[in-house]
Amino acid sequence: MCLCYATAEKRELLVKARYDALAAEGGKRAVRKAIEKKQKKIGQKEKKSRPFDSKPPPSRKRSSEGSRYREGGRERKRIRTQ
Numbered sequence: 001m002c003l004c005y006a007t008a009e010k011r012e013l014l015v016k017a018r019y020d021a022l023a024a025e026g027g028k029r030a031v032r033k034a035i036e037k038k039q040k041k042i043g044q045k046e047k048k049s050r051p052f053d054s055k056p057p058p059s060r061k062r063s064s065e066g067s068r069y070r071e072g073g074r075e076r077k078r079i080r081t082q
Helices: 003-026 028-048
Strands: none
Touching: 003 028
């Protein structure tokens, strides 16, 4: 028997015992909440370790020239209202 199997089995027994104790104290809902919390924590670690940003970079779109200039190339005059 490989040492890694013994370690994995031992860890599995410890996790099961921890969740059984949690179920005895807080019920199935507490166990489910603890599992979800652990999954969220692992997900955040994985997200942090990514070599790239999760958000796409902003597009370098030119400002629409039609809004600032007329076809003739002159700037629009602002009409003041009093």
